[in-house]
Amino acid sequence: MRRHPVHYLILPGWQGSPAEHWQSHWQRVLPDASRVEQADWHTPQRAQWIASLDRHIAAAPDRLILIAHSLGCIALAHWAAQAAPALLAKVQGALLVAPADVERAGCPAPLQNFAPIPQRRLPFPSLLVGSDNDPAATPLRALELARRWGADPLLLSGAGHINVKSGHRQWEQGFAYLYRLQSLIEAQARRRA
Template sequence: MRSQSIRYLILPGWQGSPQEHWQSHWQRCLPNAGRVQQRDWDQPDAESWVQSLEDSILAENTPVILIAHSLGCVTVARWAARASSDVLAKVRGALLVAPADVERPACPPALQGFAPIPLQPLPFPCQLVGSDNDSAASAARALELARGWGAEAAILTDAGHINVKSGHRRWEQGFVYLYRLQRRIEQLARRRA
């Protein structure tokens, strides 16, 4: 996929992605990458976050690939459940990393407004990457979300929440999953041609 014809939209999760987070690194190194900005990263409002994603997609003149982390993954699912077909058609695919299970018993109160998590298939190719020791979503729950969203799933060993705290600053390994997603998008485009 020619990167000049695609816009990468990065969706951080709760509290945003600081400069040392892999999403910030990717934003700096991927061609044509931008970030979905939220009004309040610390007290997230589901409706506001979904609207910010919608506005960011509508502002683009080219197709987009979404790169979401944690609460950003849930935002993608909530957005897709209500978006019009015209706006959905602008999204070529989504990389969903370490989705936050906002329905889990120990979920922080600030995130509970994002429940319930829509579990219908997303209408574009998706790659979900989870971890077998993520406190925000168990491996079993990540696989359940992947099935519901129609995403291919990869569960990493001992990767935590795939963030700075778990040692994932540049996360070069993650590009493997982005490239895998892009290959699927290209194959789908060829079949439709």
């Protein structure tokens, strides 16, 4: 029996990912990709975002790779902490890019209902890509989140929040990190075999 190819599910952060954002570019160029749509991108509510993510994962084919940015990373961690085992089993891995520290001093008010950030290890391979000058999470905080979630950490130099404002539009070099995640997934599958 032939296995279904990997499906990429993109999880934008606060205010969504506009057409010029790398997540939108990736959705256009990856062979089988879709995105989680939220009812309200500007005043996000944790329960609603998690429920929407749950519905998208339930409707998606098996063998998912999640590609999250900013608040999308935090929503993913909340979802994974309470998701049904059958839905968790669909997720092969997650690329977590520039997670937003919703517990930081000065965090925008619309994001604060996503605190506290889940402590639980993610039940699938993950790679966290942060930056040493991201205003949404210090390097130490990004590394702490990676440790908590069991994600392989990678800190970029001077990449900002890895979004349009920091100059990351198509972010072609990000595909190397997606490839690295897929290598982690394959290595874990070989260990389980």
